[in-house]
Amino acid sequence: MAGTAPDQRTLLRDGLIVDGTGGAPRQGSVLLDGGRIAALGNVPKDAGAAVDCEGKVIAPGFIDAHSHMDFFSASENPHHFDSFTAQGVTTFVAGNCGFSPFGFAPNTKYRSLLEGSLFKAARETIDWDSFAEYRELLGSLGLTHNFVHLVGHGAARTSLSGFEARRLSEREHAQLLALLDGALAEGAAGVSFGLQYKPGVFAKLDELDDVARLVKRHDKLLTVHAKAYSSFSGTYPMIPFGRPHNLKAIDDMLGLARRTGVRLQFSHLIFVGSQTWKTVDEALELFDRAIADGVDVCFDMFPYGCGATLLNTLLPEWFMARMPGALHNPLARARLRLEAEVGFRLVGFGYPQIQITNASCPEYDDHNGRFVPDIAARVRKSSFDTMLDILDKSNAQARVLFHDYYNDEIIDRLMQHPAAIFATDSWPELGGHQNPAAYGTFPRFLRKARERGSLSLEAAVHKMTGAAATRFRLGGRGRLDEGAAADVVVFDWHDVRDSVNDTGNASPSGIEHVFVNGQAILQSGELNLRRGAGEVLLS
Ligand SMILES: [Zn+2]
Structure with missing residues (x-):
């Protein structure tokens, strides 16, 4: 940015630049100036306060493509984010699985259901009515990281019919679409479904199709927590020797994308239970066939064999x-x-x-x-x-x-799939046992790439940066380039790893510096809380 004082400049000197595009790494320096990357490659050594990056990788900040941290960003306590800072996350895509802290009808009589949702953790009450008011609150608290928001179909539906197990009336159906339409017009990046949770589980395909058409009209993204992730699930009728339910759920969502033309993000592609692992080949074939037919679909994944949810x-x-x-x-x-x-x-x-x-x-x-x-x-x-x-x-x-969502071989295969992008799908558990993914996801992906050779360094970084930015259309993020946002991570490729202890805490090593919009939130491995470093990215 022109006119920025030299002391707002940081020179990341002589590292291995992995720029997030998937292209070959190259040796060089990166100059951060204010919130932007001012130069990279051959940069004069006196251009700003220098951070020695010799032997280290300089990469774009990691994008958590599937997050639920929006409920925590409304908290007075910014330390909920510490475990994500420590693993190099600079941007969260939140509002997933049908849950978002906005998109509901302001006059709803079901506010307590919204407040008591899976992710209530941060605040007892929802004392705002709209996306704009929610953003105002975030602005007054000061975000430490960047946020991209999806609006939850579940939140909108809950505000109209609670958890009643029924179809919406014609009037409610129209209201549902109007609520989602409003949030999309305000800058939400898309809509999310949570078809295994109440009330998404009660929605029929015709309702979902209409939501998909709305998203398509806005040219945004539809993310889906599908109706089943195991070969047998109570969310589908039980038919002996019928099609495995997780494949049926994939069929349903790919069918919806084919019918409506919506851009689809299949959330946390997991295979629950060892019997379900037999369906991995066929599941990936379904995605491959859809992609070959022109369906715009990707999926996200995490690198642990377990995942958090409600009992x-x-x-x-x-x-x-x-x-x-x-x-x-x-x-x-x-x-x-x-x-x-x-x-x-x-x-x-x-x-x-x-x-x-x-x-x-x-x-x-x-x-x-x-x-x-x-x-x-x-x-x-x-x-x-x-x-x-x-x-x-x-x-x-x-x-x-x-547990038993994946084994190591399945994780390798999914990591290598061209449609895969990386995510934590996690949040810190306030009291109780932790989900290791909230602590170690990105270091673990990198470690798997290094130790198992499942991906090259640049391909692994791409899936946690540039590929996610492309998916959510985050212009000027997810890559290191002149003029791009100064969201940057410096890490030690030879040492980066998670390490899980018996409380689930998987605090990593090897992540050294993290910058959000040019502000250091992690310095030499030490947390450096910066309220206001992050921003809401509207689309
Ligand atoms: Zn989910």
């Missing part, structure tokens, strides 16, 4: 629709128990793969971090009864890590 996502749609009464109904319980037994066997998943991270109720909080069979043995109940008791006492708010 109640295990429940079939019929049971969810009858919560909480069904928890105490012997017939409903008996049917659920039987379906769980069959379903778990079909999927290759079960109680040993369910780790309670935050039971969200005093009776079970001592068991945070334990797996269900372990807790069951301690409370002298069956695993099934323990699970339902936790659901009941937590008012269905209990949080979990589910």
